[in-house]
Every structure is written in C-alpha cells, then in structure tokens.
Amino acid sequence: MRIGELARRTNVSERSLRYYEKQGMLSAERTPGGHREYPEAAVDRVIRIQELFAAGLCSEKIVQLLPCMRDTDGGPSVRATPDLVADLTAERARIDRMIADLVRSRDTLDEVIEAARLS
C-alpha cells in the first residue's frame, strides 16, 4: 500500500511515517518513480512504534528493539544483546513506574469527578 493509505489506517501522519523511515524504524519498497510501497505488515509495525513512543522510548531504542521483536508473521527474530537487555530491563522498570503514576492520576481524576457528580 502507499503512504496515504498507511497513514489513514494507522492514524499516523505521512510526515511521521517518513520520519520513522529516516530513523530506520520503518522501511518501504519504492516504485520506479520513487513512491513508497508498504507491505501489509507495516500497519502493525507502525502501531507498535506508536505504542513504544507512548511508552517513552526514543527512536534509537526502538530501532534496536524492533528487529528483536517477534514479527507479526511469526518470522525469525534477532536475539537481543546483553547490553540491550540491560537497557530494556531499565525501560521496563520505568514503564512500571509510569503505569503506577497513571493509575494514581486516574484515581485523582475519579475522585474529583465523583465529588462533582454528588451535587
């Protein structure tokens, strides 16, 4: 598929898709004229990238991580190096803390919403 359709289906701007490619997170075939041509699997990959961004990982980490992920088609995957594993373990801990923070913030909002409802 082309970039417009991928953007529509993933809800990610064309600008960002090109950026992902430049960062090495996403690749695409090219038509003879130079237009990008994405495989179906790109949809899942872009969604994963967005999730990882939301989790606070930077492009660089994502670039390292992506080839170690099980592909959607269950294809073979690269083994993470010990250094990367250490990095990812730290990121995991950070994500855990982030989730805990979010839950507390959600509780805070609930409290305020509930207090207003009882009026």
Next chain:
Amino acid sequence: MRIGELARRTNVSERSLRYYEKQGMLSAERTPGGHREYPEAAVDRVIRIQELFAAGLCSEKIVQLLPCMRDTDGGPSVRATPDLVADLTAERARIDRMIADLVRSRDTLDEVIEAARLS
C-alpha cells in the same frame, strides 16, 4: 521550607518549581527579602503535579484541577464545574488508553527480554 529543600525532597528542579508557580500551580509565601517559603504540604502537591504531568495533562488543566482535589490535610475543596468534569472524563479515557498502551509495550519488552534470556 525553602526552594532548595523542596527541590531535594521532591526530586524536582528549582527551575521547575518556579515554573509551576508562574503557571499558577504552586504558591509560596515570601520572606521579606523575596525568597520563597513553602509549607510542608507543598511536597505532596509537587508530587501530585508531577504525576499529572506524567499522565499527559497540561499546566492549564492541572491549574483547574488542583483546587478541586481533596487537600492532603483534608481541607475543603472546590466543586468541579460541568465543563471541567467533561474535560476530566475525556482525560480519564485518555489515561486508560495510555495504560493499555503501556501494558502492551511492557509485554513487548518482556517478550524480547525473555527471548534473550533463553540463550
């Protein structure tokens, strides 16, 4: 307490504390010479602010939200307006989605870490 101690105890830079004040999220008495003097409760408030930032709320929302929160000392709180409640409900939904994303990302990391461990 003074800004240095508050910064140390909350792990938030002095720069950020002054920024919070300018945005109207945090207030302080002043010594005759102009130095900020914070009450003990400021510690909890700053931590709350950080959590809400982490949850993706902007300063403006936090400013509206803070007076509606139950104070640490159980003091009286302002009732949220219907408009604010609508806002906060939307934010709550966003936080829910964010948590779901984070859990998925954490699972992704776990998968990669586990795959590397089995080597």
Next chain:
DNA sequence: CTTGAATCTGACATGAGTGTCAGGTTCTAG
C-alpha cells in the same frame, strides 16, 4: 495527452517542560 490527486524532498516552525547561564540580592554562620 491531460489533469487532478497523491507523493516526493527539504527546510523551517512549534510546543511545553526543563536545563543552564548571567548578574545581582539575600540569608546565615562565624
């Protein structure tokens, strides 16, 4: 062909919290 939609590259702007530096003032221990 032609024409309009889609895509291309490259460059500059934005946001929002935070870092940092400069130059000056206040506080406090000795």
Next chain:
DNA sequence: CTAGAACCTGACACTCATGTCAGATTCAAG
C-alpha cells in the same frame, strides 16, 4: 562585618516527535 551558600529574575537553548509549507515529480483515470 563578612564570606560563601542559597536564592532571585530573566533570557536563551534544547529535546524530539510532529506540523506545515513550497516547489517539483509521479500516478492513474478519462
């Protein structure tokens, strides 16, 4: 009184994914 630590204001820089614009090229349908 004094030295040095702590604090003040204001301004500018940064991050980094994303928005946006310009000007050119390609694609696909008529």
